[in-house]
Amino acid sequence: MLATLDSPMTTDSGFEEIYRTHYRRVFNLCRYLLNSVDRAEDAVHEVFLRAHARMASYDPALPMSSWLLKIAGNHCVDLLRRKATERRIFDEDSDREFDIPAAGSTPLGEVLAAERGEDVRRAMSAIPEKYRAPLVLAYYNELGYDEIAGILGVERTQVALLIFRGKQHLRQRMAKGQRKENAR
Amino acid sequence: MTCPTEYTCAVFVDGELPDIEARAVRLHLEECEQCRRLVADLRAENLVLVQCLQDVDLEESVRFPGFAEARQPVSIFRFAAGVMGTAVAFRLSTSILFGLKLPSGLGWLDPRDWARDPAWLFNAAAYVARDAGNLVNAVTQGIVALSVGAALWFGASRLLSRRAAVSSVLAMLFVLGLGSSESYALDVRKGEIPAGVTIDDSVVAHPDETSQNIDIAGDITGDLLAVGNRVTISGNVGGNVIALAGRVEVLGNIGGSLLGVAQTVIVSGHVGRNAIGAGSNVTFGKTADIGSNAMALAAEAAVEGKTQRDLIFLGGTLDMRGNVLRNLVFRGGNAWLAATTHIGGDLKGTIKEKEDLHIASGAAIDGRQAIELAPSTPEENQYLTASFYVWQIVWTLAAFIAGLLLFRIFPSLAPTGATGKDWLISGGVGFATLVSVPLAAILVGITVIGLPLALVAMALWFAGLYFSRIVVSEFVGRSLMKRSGALPLIVGVVVVAVAMNLPWIGGLISFLVRLLGLGAMALTIYRSFRLSPPRIAATSEPGEVMGVS
Numbered sequence: 120m121l122a123t124l125d126s127p128m129t130t131d132s133g134f135e136e137i138y139r140t141h142y143r144r145v146f147n148l149c150r151y152l153l154n155s156v157d158r159a160e161d162a163v164h165e166v167f168l169r170a171h172a173r174m175a176s177y178d179p180a181l182p183m184s185s186w187l188l189k190i191a192g193n194h195c196v197d198l199l200r201r202k203a204t205e206r207r208i209f210d211e212d213s214d215r216e217f218d219i220p221a222a223g224s225t226p227l228g229e230v231l232a233a234e235r236g237e238d239v240r241r242a243m244s245a246i247p248e249k250y251r252a253p254l255v256l257a258y259y260n261e262l263g264y265d266e267i268a269g270i271l272g273v274e275r276t277q278v279a280l281l282i283f284r285g286k287q288h289l290r291q292r293m294a295k296g297q298r299k300e301n302a303r
Numbered sequence: 304m305t306c307p308t309e310y311t312c313a314v315f316v317d318g319e320l321p322d323i324e325a326r327a328v329r330l331h332l333e334e335c336e337q338c339r340r341l342v343a344d345l346r347a348e349n350l351v352l353v354q355c356l357q358d359v360d361l362e363e364s365v366r367f368p369g370f371a372e373a374r375q376p377v378s379i380f381r382f383a384a385g386v387m388g389t390a391v392a393f394r395l396s397t398s399i400l401f402g403l404k405l406p407s408g409l410g411w412l413d414p415r416d417w418a419r420d421p422a423w424l425f426n427a428a429a430y431v432a433r434d435a436g437n438l439v440n441a442v443t444q445g446i447v448a449l450s451v452g453a454a455l456w457f458g459a460s461r462l463l464s465r466r467a468a469v470s471s472v473l474a475m476l477f478v479l480g481l482g483s484s485e486s487y488a489l490d491v492r493k494g495e496i497p498a499g500v501t502i503d504d505s506v507v508a509h510p511d512e513t514s515q516n517i518d519i520a521g522d523i524t525g526d527l528l529a530v531g532n533r534v535t536i537s538g539n540v541g542g543n544v545i546a547l548a549g550r551v552e553v554l555g556n557i558g559g560s561l562l563g564v565a566q567t568v569i570v571s572g573h574v575g576r577n578a579i580g581a582g583s584n585v586t587f588g589k590t591a592d593i594g595s596n597a598m599a600l601a602a603e604a605a606v607e608g609k610t611q612r613d614l615i616f617l618g619g620t621l622d623m624r625g626n627v628l629r630n631l632v633f634r635g636g637n638a639w640l641a642a643t644t645h646i647g648g649d650l651k652g653t654i655k656e657k658e659d660l661h662i663a664s665g666a667a668i669d670g671r672q673a674i675e676l677a678p679s680t681p682e683e684n685q686y687l688t689a690s691f692y693v694w695q696i697v698w699t700l701a702a703f704i705a706g707l708l709l710f711r712i713f714p715s716l717a718p719t720g721a722t723g724k725d726w727l728i729s730g731g732v733g734f735a736t737l738v739s740v741p742l743a744a745i746l747v748g749i750t751v752i753g754l755p756l757a758l759v760a761m762a763l764w765f766a767g768l769y770f771s772r773i774v775v776s777e778f779v780g781r782s783l784m785k786r787s788g789a790l791p792l793i794v795g796v797v798v799v800a801v802a803m804n805l806p807w808i809g810g811l812i813s814f815l816v817r818l819l820g821l822g823a824m825a826l827t828i829y830r831s832f833r834l835s836p837p838r839i840a841a842t843s844e845p846g847e848v849m850g851v852s
Binding site: 147150151236239240243254255257258259261263264275279280282283286289 | 355
């Protein structure tokens with residue numbers, strides 16, 4: 120039978136506060152990682168259930184948001200793995216060559232950012248999962264390579280590589296969008 | 304030192320280069336303008352990424368479900384108790400409400416009284432539900448109570464947690480199973496009950512495999528539910544009889560009421576209470592004796608026997624030769640009253656033309672004749688009548704209110720399908736639901752425990768058909784207004800209502816709307832039951848856009 124609720128650690132109202140404060144951030148992480156609003160909603164739900172259940176193991180020295188995002192990151196990566204036909208989606212693969220076509224291979228400029236956050240997010244959703252996940256963890260969650268490596272279950276160097284290549288994919292995507300825009 | 308690769312610079316900018324290498328890069332940057340620019344660009348890029356990704360947190364567009372949704376699941380026992388408690392409370396409240404004896408002057412307030420003037424088909428339905436007797440009553444009341452209880456708890460559970468939704472369904476099944484086994488201790492029989500055999504119980508009769516027929520020649524003290532190709536009752540049934548078959552023939556005695564639904568229904572025996580026959584041919588034979596009211600819903604009905612109270616006919620042609628102690632009420636195409644006819648009360652009816660009513664000279668009608676001519680405007684343009692618009696407005700408002708409630712309780716029912724593919728899937732699932740639910744209900748309904756389940760499924764199916772329109776309306780409104788809420792909902796409801804009433808193509812639109820809505824709901828419900836997302840094809844296809852709406 121399912122256990123009932125209120126642990127002395129967290130009253131429901133206390134947890135409600137946590138939920139309200141962090142929902143949006145956790146949701147956005149899940150949405151980036153899973154690339155779907157529906158699945159993100161399911162995932163957030165699960166994340167908060169897990170957090171509630173594991174409240175006892177929360178170390179108050181850490182910020183609550185990091186703790187929640189860590190749970191969320193792990194959960195979503197699990198989901199991605201479960202979904203992928205090959206379980207080792209983040210591992211090294213055959214296309215080792217670094218050079219991706221030069222188009223758009225220069226770093227994205229600042230001007231771009233101010234006006235086109237939407238486009239960047241769209242490009243983000245269009246790049247392969249294996250690159251999106253580390254990029255999101257690095258720049259949305261602002262985690263270090265080691266932490267990302269832990270979540271993805273790969274070596275630290277692999278994380279560096281995925282992030283590097285992910286950015287190249289992203290630039291390429293943005294350049295494509297730019298060309299379309301100009302063509303109009 | 305030669306220039307580091309861009310890769311090394313990128314790792315350096317991320318602050319992840321080992322100390323020694325980082326120091327080397329820093330030294331190099333002091334003397335290399337080109338690398339300095341690259342590093343600055345990379346740093347700016349990181350900033351861009353962080354900003355763009357995190358900007359989303361400031362957006363208000365995220366649907367923010369109530370905290371309650373993230374609560375822990377409640378225990379299954381609490382759930383079962385809740386469902387049962389609600390069901391009992393509902394049942395009690397209805398029996399207090401409807402069991403009340405109203406003072407005679409206020410009798411018309413009693414909903415049961417509305418069925419006394421069965422001029423409308425609508426009332427006929429109420430009649431069937433009320434007068435088909437205790438079995439139908441008990442079963443439907445139980446089912447209604449349980450469905451209401453379960454629906455309430457399902458709704459509440461959706462607010463509490465998703466896992467609880469699953470447990471509510473389990474609880475409901477559990478309660479239903481309990482209910483069926485306790486209160487309807489039925490005897491399941493196959494084929495026939497031969498003469499001389501007495502069954503001290505209610506019976507559910509299945510046809511035997513070879514002939515598909517059911518013969519009841521023996522005695523049954525309880526109720527009888529018979530579903531088969533041919534159902535023949537020549538024995539005695541103490542309670543009520545419900546017979547669904549190609550041909551139903553009653554030669555023996557039925558203590559309670561009879562509900563016979565078949566292509567051909569023939570009653571030649573004695574029915575203690577009401578007899579309701581629905582089918583293309585309904586015959587109350589010479590020897591038929593109906594203790595209370597007789598009702599025939601048929602293309603052709605022949606009545607030769609005796610009816611102690613009213614005889615009600617709805618359908619095509621009535622051939623009346625028998626004896627009715629009270630009123631004869633009919634609404635249909637033709638009525639032939641032969642010379643042997645005797646009507647103790649009034650003759651009430653609605654026909655198209657006076658010539659459609661033939662009363663032989665010997666027919667005796669003790670009361671008065673109240674024959675109305677149906678308005679002979681079958682070709683009337685419905686778009687020109689005021690009532691059409693009044694009803695459309697009423698239905699639109701009703702749909703709006705129902706929609707508000709629906710999305711309040713199940714916010715996730717709003718379809719998110721944005722691409723054509725999603726709608727295609729919805730349509731396919733909708734079609735499957737449209738067809739499969741009634742089929743499954745029929746198949747399941749043949750078994751004892753399955754019968755209430757089948758009725759619940761059908762009730763949900765009808766509710767789904769109704770709500771399908773609202774779900775699509777909501778989507779239409781949301782797409783048109785680019786936001787969600789009450790205003791887009793009513794806009795969508797109005798747009799869809801207009802579209803569904805367009806001449807020529809309205810029917811097709813309405814069919815499509817139902818398919819899409821039903822499909823979208825079925826998908827949502829399916830999604831809310833799975834605890835982990837299903838394996839679907841990788842979603843990293845370029846075309847797919849993150850739903851930053």
